[in-house]
């Protein structure tokens with residue numbers, strides 16, 4: 206019986222869930238969302254992966270509408286600055302891929318292979334992907350050309366406005382919106398949730414509960430005691446400080462996130478239509494909050510004594526292993542979080558909601574479906590964590606204990622170790638990727654981009670007569686970019 210669903214929490218995860226369920230559930234189920242006005246939302250998280258584009262497409266919400274409401278801009282990838290000190294690899298671009306890249310990318314894979322085996326060849330990812338050119342030349346990834354394929358790209362947005370936009374859409378779809386502080390939940394003898402109790406005395410019942418209460422994880426972790434597996438041995442960062450700065454007038458920004466390594470973490474720089482979002486994600490073991498704020502302000506040219514608004518945050522990095530337990534599923538920060546280096550949190554939210562909807566739309570929910578759901582969410586979280594961990598493991602910075610520890614002390618999975626070993630030894634990297642295919646969330650081009658982009662190569666190189674001619678790839682990417690992708694408007 207699924208007559209009613211209560212979403213607890215009204216951050217981005219809560220409203221994405223309520224909106225999607227109200228549109229995609231094929232049953233006549235009443236959907237309500239309760240949120241606290243006193244606690245508020247986390248209010249950061251301004252970058253996406255290309256999956257968000259598909260989310261809005263599935264809901265028939267045009268870009269024109271939601272992007273305008275959320276000060277959103279396009280994103281064609283992430284530029285990583287100062288993660289590596291290898292000459293010529295101090296900066297690299299992790300692009301979103303499209304079908305135009307097929308030929309130059311093949312040359313890139315080939316050249317990377319040569320370079321790994323000690324031959325001279327240009328293996329810098331920046332030269333082989335059209336998205337990198339779009340970023341450099343400030344192009345829109347939306348092309349007026351009639352193509353036979355879709356161009357993948359992502360967005361930057363104001364996270365508060367995104368939540369508000371989805372709230373209005375969800376309410377228009379019939380979602381009931383309640384305001385209350387939930388103080389406890391009543392659990393039945395079979396460990397399912399019967400109701401939640403509001404501080405003013407009201408009791409809210411439902412057949413199914415979605416815990417979107419953020420890091421509090423009120424239902425899944427606090428009430429149902431689902432254990433949390435920390436990633437802190439692998440990902441050291443556990444804090445962040447965020448500052449918004451004004452936009453330069455009359456100047457469009459490049460459609461990219463910049464992620465710049467600092468003394469004990471990295472700084473993000475995100476362009477919105479109305480302002481910049483900036484922040485420093487760091488490890489509190491190596492840097493205190495005051496020092497992090499000072500370092501960020503220095504990077505942004507903000508005087509120490511400025512009264513600009515600064516937001517400090519703590520992050521709990523890891524995941525539960527049972528995202529769905531009895532009649533409760535956790536979506537968003539309540540189920541886990543991986544630091545935002547590749548801006549993956551809303552992508553995991555989206556996967557969780559889509560998978561949940563598929564199961565709830567079945568005639569009857571079998572235990573196996575819940576087990577499969579949990580296994581898949583664990584695979585996704587762990588796969589993203591593995592890819593993120595490589596950014597730290599491969600760093601070559603020598604300016605702080607933090608970076609040395611990231612290189613030497615972080616716990617890597619056997620999969621990641623195998624991939625790096627195969628790469629370093631010049632072995633069959635393709636075979637290694639295929640062997641681990643089922644565990645990998647990031648696919649082949651991303652692995653090549655990070656390993657090549659960090660300059661993970663031997664130094665003394667021999668000449669190879671068959672190295673791919675990079676100028677051909679550069680000319681091709683340049684021509685495609687100019688032909689199909691218009692200059693971004695201010």
Ligand SMILES: Cc1cc2nc3c(=O)[nH]c(=O)nc-3n(C[C@H](O)[C@H](O)[C@H](O)COP(=O)(O)OP(=O)(O)OC[C@H]3O[C@@H](n4cnc5c(N)ncnc54)[C@H](O)[C@@H]3O)c2cc1C
Nearest residue numbers: 214215216218241247250252387418419537538545550551
């Ligand atoms: C520094 C940082 C940077 C990030 N950057 C990115 C990024 O670039 N891209 C990305 O995809 N993600 C990013 N994220 C993650 C992103 O912010 C979150 O995944 C997203 O905002 C969803 O949060 P949420 O809805 O789960 O939680 P929250 O926003 O915390 O919402 C929790 C909701 O639960 C309610 N609530 C809590 N307790 C109660 C209670 N007792 N009673 C009633 N209501 C309650 C709150 O009022 C609120 O409405 C970032 C996170 C951090 C920390």
